[in-house]
Amino acid sequence: MDYNPGGGSPDHNGGGGGGIHLVCEYCGAGCSYEPDDAEDGFFSCRQCSAIHTSTQATAADPNDFPATGNISVRRVATQPTPTPKLRTPAPYPIPHAVATPAPAAAPAFDDFSEPSEPRDFAPAGAWSEPEDLAARVRWRYVRGMQVILQRQLEVLVERHRVGALVCGVAGTVWVRWVAASKVFDGMWARQVLADHETAERYMRFGGGDDKKSDDVKYEWEDDILPRRKDRHRVEFAFLRSLRMMLPVYSTLAVCFLACHIAREAILPSDIYRWAMEGKIPYVAAFTEVDRILGSSLQVQDCPLDARQLFRPVRVIGAWQLEVAAGSIAQRVGLRLPSVNFYAIAQRCLMDTSLPIDRILPHACQIYEWAMPAELWLSSNPARIPTRVCVMAILIVALRILYKINGQGIWEKICEGGRNADGYDPDTKSAPFMKPDGSNSEEFGMRELLCAVAASYDKINVEHDYSSDLHSYLKYCKEVIFTGITFSSEEEHLTEIFWDMYKGREDENPKEQVKSQSQGIEEMTITNGVNKRYRDGTFVEASCVSASSGRDAIQMIKSEMQDHGFHYMPPRKPRKSDGYLRYRRRRLTGGFVYVAHADYYMLLRSFAKLAEVDVRIMHISVLKLERRLACIEERIERSLNTLQNLSSKTKDELRPVSD
Template sequence: MLPLYSTLSVCFLACHIAREAILPTDIYRWAMEGKLPYMAAFTEVDRLLGSSVKHCPLSARQLFRPVRVIGTWQLEAAAGSIAQRIGLQLPSVNFYAIAQRYLNELSLPIERILPHACRIYEWALPAELWLSSNPLRVPTRVCVMAILIVALRVQYNIHGQGIWEEICETGRNADGSDPDENLPPSMRPEGGTSEEFGTRELLCTLASAYDKIDVAHGYTLICVEPLVYLHDYSKDLHSYLKYCKDIVFPGIACSIEEDHLIEIFQDMYKGREDGNPKARMEETQTTNGVMNKRCRDGTSVGARSISASSSGIQRIKSEMEDHGFCYLPPRKLLRSNGYLHYRRKTITGSLVCIGHADYYVLIRSFAKLAEVDVRVLHTSVLKLERRLAWIDERIGRSLDALQNPPIS
């Protein structure tokens, strides 16, 4: 017997076969918002089956009402498992469409970046771009992000030269406000629309996009001024329950026991709010296994409180530490202009990621948009870099063999 959540996996599988840029995060969001008939589908099942359900001792609500919406990792793994069971020969994900979508959402120049990313994709063809039934493997969208990050690092020479430190130093003022405020016009995020789109413009654009990405209820919302795509139900529990009643479960009457249980939970929630005013300002949510502190206005804050007077580089240092990264100061003496490979290091018994601020500003925006932990994306980038280095070494050996054939 197939579980109910397999219907969501089949929906994603159909989009994957149709080569659409639809991600598991989209399926999850649509199911939570009621745009996909999943949470309240049992009402339609009851209507379609009609009298045949009367002979069953269990109601359609008991049989076909889902308990929860599965996470995006499990959804993709279930889709791969279904394809494997029925013998589908699946293609890889539509890299071009998904990469184009991500670049567009981050306001990055598609015409300049996407061709380089496609070359890396065609050259490497990592196995992580195919669906897998392994629930422990990273999602395919993470591999797409890793290719984009490598392409950006190569194209914009992001190898720890201290560009972000220069941006923070230029934008720092007396009250320690956002460093973007005092930047010259050519260095602000809006400079990305001009022909001169360098490393400074790239990092500023990513920093601005990072602040506009709002993760609520386990999915991503893009806040684009002057429109903010943030639903009212994400404010508090009462708004979410009202949204479920009006949109997700329209016209569904609860039983007396369910109404009584809802009243008990609402009284408990109201008592907790009245007894702890700070809980009304901040709440801790777990989305896809990542802990995020959230404010009521939808702004994501770090796990560590930082004063407004601290400089931008101090904020990025503290954020890197909170996410398991060790800050590296800018490289003063560049031994070479080649690609800089980062490594993970064991510090006090735990594995810590090491990187420069430029690299972290780049990777954190992509990780937040993909709704994965930044360390997961960093690990995927390291794996892709090792594969590219291996391919490069094999090509070098082949060329040497052609130039110097063995003497028989």
């Protein structure tokens, strides 16, 4: 503020003296003031009522002093007092006595760097309404989820040879799923804020009873509006609500559901494995969001970055993924078909190296005859997965075709050695060739069991990154720890450690990698059986590679016992061997599964292929057998009824003899 004295000392009587001319630094208005205009030693602007803090009147009227003689009165420009008594004019706000720092200058406008969509002029940190904050977080989250789904579908089509039809199906399912989740409900933001405030009150007052009515609960109150210190909590409250309404794993569920509708031979275990190994964008998919939509800090549309929004906590298993797909289909009202049994069964037979032309037609007949309900997707988490039901049908078909009913064929193979009847599973000779001997059925059972045992060793259920340490470190760098920034010192230290590891690996590469992989994968050794675990699946080494037949039989007995199975000795030869049905026995409060070694060899191979426990596979087979027995009983009852009806009709039509 400018200080412009108008002359010498003012004259209270109006003669010859001058006033003080002050220019307001807020509104720019200049006015002349007399000593009587000062209030408490300060002058105020007549235009905006601002206080002139840089000028203070230090004396009053000279006639007020009772002294005699010449008295000179002057005004001195001083600093304001620490606590002046300010006047509050209306309706203008009171400027602060202490000058505040000027805000940072806004970045220059650039036509080329501006996004294509419209946006507000306010910066990201200047939102005053929580509705604006909720809308921006929600819009960023939904768009990011759609980008992740789009990238997953592109990878499925380009890399995993899935038909392009899944893209259109997944788009329709996704739109209906977003609409059914009610994420764009108008009351969503108020509901989240009310729940957040209720939770904070519960934590603050130790769980007191909140008797607020529902109509008052959703009103915008002063205590519900988030304060500046609680802004981060409110942001994460919105994020938690969005993650519950539209989980991150729902993109994988929509992909599997689209493959199911498009009749693709894709299993939930495939989606799970590809997501874990980074072959489908999921764990590090937030980098795709920043690349396509731009960083949230650059476009200023969301205070949360992509890692906070779309970084999954874990990858759900194949069982939960199928349940999630069934739940989405039920929520949006889809009438789903059964699984593509022909394609999935053909794929399973190819993985186990079994003859497709002989087994698949019989399996399709059982499928068309029984049509079990387990072949449809369901939202029930306690139901057996669809892939397990498909493999149960294959097991029943194999038992019917090759008459595997506990004759002790596997014990004979173990006693005769690995190359029974001259068959070596390591060679490329075609199996299932009937010899010139008479007992072709027994030879077919031996060929089947040897092929199943060989395929059990070849089925790989381990992840690619667990093969060696180099693959695991690369996986962690590209998938697990992607998007994390490090300092220059940390990066330099990482390079030093990497060079040290590469130097040790170059010295003895084969033994080093082998010892590291064995140290990671092997868990325990019990009774000569190497036990490894993956997602709750129990996997053992093949018992065919034993040195003697007696050791191989002991190993299969130990393996069956570890899985809760009781080994049954071979049956005595009978003239007519019908289909043998197994039952469960309850001992000491739990179920014990009784089975022969021949049947168990089929169970373990298909259970490893389905990546489930052997007992779950056995339960699915028992359930299918009960259904088939019930159908056969009904058919037999119907045939007997028709036979009795036809005989009665013939008796009625027979002529009566005299």
